[in-house]
Amino acid sequence: MSMKEPLHSKRMDTAAVTGKLPRCAWCALVWLLAIIVVLAQPLPGQADAGVSLPKVLHVAFSSGAFPEIDRCDARLAMELWARGLSRKVGIQKAKVTIFDKTEEIQDMIQQGEIHLVTMPALEYLKYRRGLKIVPAYIAANKKGREVEHLIVVRRDSGIRRFRDLRGKTLSTSTATKHDASLLWLNVLLMREGARKSTGYFRQQTESKKPSQAVMGVFFRKFDSALVSRGSFETCKILNPQLETQLIAIAESDSLAGSISCIPYNISERLKRTMDNTATSLDKTTVGKQMATLFQVGTIVPFNPSHLSGLEELLREQERLMVAQARKR
Numbered sequence: 001m002s003m004k005e006p007l008h009s010k011r012m013d014t015a016a017v018t019g020k021l022p023r024c025a026w027c028a029l030v031w032l033l034a035i036i037v038v039l040a041q042p043l044p045g046q047a048d049a050g051v052s053l054p055k056v057l058h059v060a061f062s063s064g065a066f067p068e069i070d071r072c073d074a075r076l077a078m079e080l081w082a083r084g085l086s087r088k089v090g091i092q093k094a095k096v097t098i099f100d101k102t103e104e105i106q107d108m109i110q111q112g113e114i115h116l117v118t119m120p121a122l123e124y125l126k127y128r129r130g131l132k133i134v135p136a137y138i139a140a141n142k143k144g145r146e147v148e149h150l151i152v153v154r155r156d157s158g159i160r161r162f163r164d165l166r167g168k169t170l171s172t173s174t175a176t177k178h179d180a181s182l183l184w185l186n187v188l189l190m191r192e193g194a195r196k197s198t199g200y201f202r203q204q205t206e207s208k209k210p211s212q213a214v215m216g217v218f219f220r221k222f223d224s225a226l227v228s229r230g231s232f233e234t235c236k237i238l239n240p241q242l243e244t245q246l247i248a249i250a251e252s253d254s255l256a257g258s259i260s261c262i263p264y265n266i267s268e269r270l271k272r273t274m275d276n277t278a279t280s281l282d283k284t285t286v287g288k289q290m291a292t293l294f295q296v297g298t299i300v301p302f303n304p305s306h307l308s309g310l311e312e313l314l315r316e317q318e319r320l321m322v323a324q325a326r327k328r
Contacts, residue, residue, distance in 0.1 A: 053091050053270055054115065060097040060105050062119035062258075102127045109133060109263050115270060117263075121256040121310055122180055133261040135302040136274070142257035143306045146230035149181040151188075151250040152217055153224045162188050162250045168223035169203045171213040173231075180255035180310055181226055187313060188250060190320040211235050218245060253309030259302060275301075 097114070099105045102123060108114045109131055117133060124135065151170075153159040159168070172181070185197065194200045205222065207213040210231035216222040218239075227235075229251075236242045262271060 053273065055091070056093045056095050057091045057116075058095045058097065058108075058114045060099060060108075060114050060117040062102065062117075062123055063098055063100050102131070106131060112263065112265050115262065115266060116260055116274065118258055118260045120179065120258050121307060122183065124259055124261060125307065125310060125314065131261075132264045134264060135259045135307075136262045136271075137260040137299050138256065138258075138302050138306055140298040140300050142259075143300075144254050146228065147257055148229040148254050149184055149226065149252040150229055150232055150248040151224055151226055152214060152232060152246050152248050154217060154220065155245055155247045157223065159223065160249060163192055164249075165224055166192070166200055167202050169205070170197070170201045170224045170226060171205050171207050171216050171222040172226045173207050173210040173213050179257065180313070181228070181252070183310075183313055183317065184252045184255065185226060187317050187320065190317070190324065193324075195324065211238075214242065214246070215239070218242060224249075253312065254306075255309050255313065256306045259306070 097105060097108070102119070105114060105117065106127075109117065116136075117131075119127075124133075151162060151165070153165075159165060172185075189195070189197060189200055192200070197204050207216060207225075210225075210227040211234075213222070213225035213227055214232060214235045217225045218241075232248070262274070
């Protein structure tokens with residue numbers, strides 16, 4: 001079930017976050033809620049002397065990349081949240097802030113009020129200098145080939161290159177509005193001398209799900225679809241005929257999805273506790289349930305190479321923009 005109204009959450013606490021977030025948001029939210037559940041268990045590092053763990057673990061999430069809303073997911077997330085809070089061991093309390101604009105949480109991060117923040121990789125690249133945060137974790141299925149993007153067409157369409165799509169139709173999914181694939185599409189257009197998709201494609205439409213965009217091409221409703229490789233591979237597993245009927249005419253580098261970051265000034269003890277929790281989450285009952293239910297991959301430590309595809313794409317966009325400006 002979808003909700004029409006936009007998010008207008010400002011420093012939302014646990015009492016306010018009820019049924020207001022989309023599926024992708026709850027995937028990220030439930031993953032971190034699961035971390036909090038595990039944080040509530042005694043860990044070897046919690047016996048250390050010195051700086052104690054905070055009384056409130058404050059995590060924040062960007063709403064910028066969340067395309068769908070599901071009340072059932074929200075309800076389940078709240079149940080898990082309540083279960084984690086009820087243990088009252090280790091970190092006694094948790095708080096969640098959902099933000100629409102990064103500026104809303106900038107002061108809180110700098111003042112040490114937020115301990116973990118999850119945002120799209122593009123958002124991190126834009127604000128990393130001012131926020132003074134360090135990427136810490138990423139889901140294994142939000143990096144590598146899973147998040148390469150493709151332009152898919154029918155094999156018998158006669159379309160072989162991106163430039164052949166001029167005057168054709170293109171479908172994207174709702175999620176595309178919030179991820180790096182539109183940045184890649186913009187670069188593809190700029191390579192062809194176009195400043196925007198309007199006027200290049202005969203029509204650009206939006207499908208609710210990647211599978212709808214892919215099947216729209218299969219049934220000749222659209223000439224092409226912009227989807228992630230992970231989504232396309234899933235569609236082929238469910239519909240084996242797609243393997244022979246559809247081909248990719250353009251492929252991006254890996255464009256990382258959302259990443260979780262920690263502030264520079266976080267205590268070493270809290271960082272170590274979160275590291276132990278995040279990287280072993282898939283070995284816990286809660287972690288396995290979350291991975292299955294929300295299709296969240298194993299959580300792995302962040303590596304700078306995860307952002308190399310996005311960084312190069314941004315550099316190319318800048319070069320093309322300069323070149324276009326010189327021609328005016």
